[in-house]
Structures are given as structure tokens and as C-alpha cells.
Amino acid sequence: MAYINASTQKNRVKLLIAVYDETAHASLSTSDFYSAVDATTGAITKVSGVLEVPGLQDITINNSNGSFRFKTLDQSGENVITTNATNTLSGNFVLDPTTFFGTGSGTTAAGVGIFGLSNSRTQVVFMIAPSGATAGNAVLMGQGFISALAPTTSADSPIFVSPITVEVNGDYTKATTA
């Protein structure tokens, strides 16, 4: 059985975020997020203004279909049909001041940072690469909103960590990296 490898350098998980643009993002593609990938290291060359969430501790891709159940007199078991899915990306990450608060330059995702995108409820587009973005890997893209930020530290922990959720607006779009 094959598996999705997320352990080697070039296969590390990547979560890229950009501010949604109705015209530019009418049809999402990987070129909206990055222009090149190093085949050895997996390092990506981001499109200007795109933000890569650093220090991810874990990530969960949720695609939870709703269901509607009904019973008929001629069957002993319930029938079910699925309804619209609730799609979210959720995880935890270590706060990096530049990506969390932004560079302060412009209104791009990198400029306003993760907190700015959440605080202003800016619609974003995202790309999650479960096994990196080198050629031949599957990635998921979509639109959504950042929420659930809760930066936390404690007396025993010298750094801030925070949960993050991307509330996906609509469906995921699957693509294969070139």
C-alpha cells in the first residue's frame, strides 16, 4: 500500500494563503500560489503577497458531509442521502511574528498577516499540499475565512502556539502539481 509521505524534506506539508480576488481567483490553480518548486528541497518560490503558514504542528483536512435520514415502511433499515459538506482546515502552529502580524507592507496576505486576515474577516484562497508541492503531488485548494485563532503561552512554555481554522467556503479543488 502506498501512503502520503509528509516526513522528508521535499514532502513537508505546506499551507499557502492569499487574499481572495474575485477576478484572479475565478478558477484556482497552483500558479496562484507559487511559481517554482525546488525538486530536491521542496522549497517553493511564492507568488508575491502569498503567505506560507510556518511552524505547523498538525493539520486536519475536514470534509464532513451532512446527511438526511428517512424511513420507509417497506424497509427495515433507514435510508440516507448526503447533504452539503462542511469543509474546514484546522491545525496548530507556532507563532512567527512576521507571518502572524504581517510585514506591514500592503494589503496582501503576507502584508497583513494571519491575525490581520482573521481580524478583518478577509476572504482568502488557500492551497494545502499534504505531501509537498514537488511534481506529481496532489494538492487541495479553495476559498475560505481564517478563524479560531487563540494564541496561547504559559509559564512552562516560552513560545506562543495557536490553533487555526480555515472555514472553507464551498468545495475543495484538487489539482496535481506540475
Place this chain on the structure above:
Amino acid sequence: MRTPLITYLKQQLSGTITVSDQLPFEDGGQSLYLKNMRVIYLAEPVITQEELVATLDATDINQNITRVNAYLAVDAKQRNADLNNTLTVLANARTNASITNSFRSEFNYTTEIVDDVLIYSFEYVFYTL
């Protein structure tokens, strides 16, 4: 870590128990702190690095753990008059010595009696990013 501890201990200890700049090496088969009783010797720091927070990318957050051991030998029969004060000063050095970048520090000690000598083995542990 060792130098700020010595500086602080020298400032605070003015009684019969003092602190040395020297390392607790062995001289003629005998540890220096046994040869020179009522003198505190601090050993070279030992540093280990551990992963503090694991991340999916290559930027794991690591912590450095610095251990500094110290030794003091006193008379086991006759308790030194300023031993209590010395132990308090040694404990306070954990937080009062000028070690500013540590986010967590620990201090503990054990005692051992060898013949007529009471040996204190102290350990400072400092955690830094």
C-alpha cells in the same frame, strides 16, 4: 551560566564558606573540594539540546538545557555556622544570578557523608531557547 553564578555567589558569601573560580578537578587523586573544604567549586556547564515543539516543516523549536554542577565539602561532625545561609544563597542564585535568557531554572542538591566529611552536590539546570 557558570560565570554569572560564581559572580553572584562571590557577592553574597562573606562568611567561612567561599566560592572558587577553579574547576573541581582532582589533585593527587583527591577532588579539590575535599582538599579545600568549605570552598564551593562549580564544574564546567554541560549543554544538551532537546526538541521543545515539533513542527511539520524544518523549523522545530529547540531548547538548550544547561546543567552546572557544584560541590561543597564541610565537616560532618561540627555543623558549619553559616551553612544555612550558604544553602539559601546557593538556592537564590538560581533566580538572582544574572542569567537573563533562561525561561525556566531548577536547583537541587544531594548530600553524602564520607568518613567525617559531608559532601554537598548541587545541580543548577537552566532552560533557554
